Amino acid sequence: MQQDILTSAEVAKFISEGKTLLLAGDEALLGQLPKGKWIGGTIPYFISPEQGGMVSKDKIFVTDISAMASKVEIQAYDQNQLGQVYCDGGESGFSFIIIPAMSEVHSTFAINAPNYKDFGARPLIGWISGVHLDDLGKISPKVVNGESGEVLEKAAIVMHVTLPPGKVIDVGIVNIFEQSAGDTLTFPDDGFSCTDVNVNGVKENFAAYIERNKLDTKLPLVADYYGALVNISFQNVDQNTGEVAFYAPVFSGVRYKHAKAVEDYASAFTTQLQKIGLSDESVVFSCNCILNYLYSGLEGKSTAPFVGPITFGEIAYQLLNQTLVYLQVYDS
Amino acid sequence: MDVPPKNKPQWKDIVTGKKTYELKFLAAKIFLGRAVRTVSADPSPANINDAINNLHALFEKNSAAPTVQTDLKTIFG
Structure with a gap:
């Protein structure tokens, strides 16, 4: 299992086995999990391997990165500390970040990330946590430090991952939108x-x-x-x-x-995938935007080879919108 | 391929926009999207050197990534 949607009991078992996990799910489920090597963010929307686009408050989306993590450090950052995110974590690895939507740390990252010290010095990928759209304004998005059990709404959670020898990674995006010929x-x-x-x-x-x-x-x-x-x-x-x-x-x-109008998400997506020409086996994580999910009617539909949380914003070095981001791992 | 030294003319050509390459490394594209505009607005030697230093560091720190290796071949042959 590398990416799948599971019950909290199944996730708890993986945590107790010492696996290194990236989690996405409802706050109530994440809050009940045992402590361990994991971080998580709240969201009930997913693209699952079996069902495609789906909404669930009963299951957790799990990305198991144990095979590509020889060491991890989990660290929370408030908006004043986040400028150091590219400097931390050491060499030979990447950092995975989850930020609660509509928080100060979200807006701070969005505006300032491209100017952070050592921008891009190590790959940074992640997502903006959210809530069910019916709960907007009632419940705040959260992130969870699985190591300490802390549930945070005003800080980003980051897992700095050191890769084992012989592994390298890349971060990429799939954007179905192109510029129109209209006004600048x-x-x-x-x-x-x-x-x-x-x-x-x-x-x-x-x-x-x-x-x-x-x-x-x-x-x-x-x-x-x-x-x-x-x-x-x-x-x-x-x-x-x-x-x-x-x-x-x-x-x-x-x-x-x-942007130019997109007639059909599925065919535009396939066209972009063909341009990128990536192999399914190399993708270890991906997430896609809630706006693509809603506007393109992704419920019940597959975006193979990509599965993962549906998010309130995507992060590939900086904040992105209406974009799929993915992480690939290779043998060097 | 090792990352060529900063005094190679290609680095300056990239940050000044004199030459444009079709790159794969996402962080470099995001960085250059801003840096080329900044340098073009103020092409002082200090600004150019700053952009070269940052771009070179970006490639050096990510030199093992497949997209970086592809881009180095695209730029330097």
């Missing part, structure tokens, strides 16, 4: 919301621009980072205040375009 959009400030946008260099109100051009806000803004397409998803457009909110920050100086 830039923003005056970094942030999760804005009122003003520069459209091909001309300033105007972004909400009014969206209304006038009838932009489909299920499609993200897309920036081209030296060939890596990075999405910014729309959260809300308030025509009364003129404010537009996003699920990840826009950055000043970065040029965005609205």
Whole structure:
């Protein structure tokens, strides 16, 4: 078993056997597990190997990384400490991070990660924990330090993993969205919301621009980072205040375009997979975005070879939106 | 392949945007997405050196990764 969806009793057994685990599930289930070499985050949405997209508060999604972890260190970071995340953990490994959605540490990471000391010095992959959409505003997303049993809502939890000799890893993304040929959009400030946008260099109100051009806000803004397409998803457009909110920050100086329409997630996904050409066996972890799950109707559908939690944000070195991120391990 | 020294001209060509390569290493792409813009806005020697130092460190610290090895061959042959 490398990735599967299991009962809490089955997960407890793996923990007691000393396995190194990355977990995703309901807070009540994670809170009952025994202490051990694991970290977890709250979310009830998954892509499971058998059922595909599913919602469950009774099962836990488990990624067993024991075979690729010769040593692990588990550490919580608040928003003031997180700037050190790329400096910690030593050499020859990677760091796995889970951050509670809508927390200070979430927004701090989103805005500042690309400027953290030693950015990218070791691979950083992970996800933003969340809640069932019916519980939004009622329950806060959490992360769990399995070693201490602490349940945290204002800190990120990180597992720094040292690889055994002869193993190397890579972090990748699958983004089905591409830039359209439309206007170039830039923003005056970094942030999760804005009122003003520069459209091909001309300033105007972004909400009014969206209304006038009838932009489909299920499609993200897309920036081209030296060939890596990075999405910014729309959260809300308030025509009364003129404010537009996003699920990840826009950055000043970065040029965005609205995404091209995607007719069918499955075929767009397959096209991207063919471009990447990765082997199924090398993928040890992946997660996909709740917005892809909702907008593309992934419940009951497979995204093979990828399974994993459905998240409130994906992390591959920095925060991403509407993107699948994956971790591969190879023999060197 | 070892990571070539910082004085190789290709490093400067990349961070100044003089040459563009189709890279695979995600962290380098994210870094360059910002660095090329920053250097192009202020192409002072200090800014260029800073970008080269950071990019070189990124490759060196991840030199075992398959995508880094592919990119080194793409850039330096």
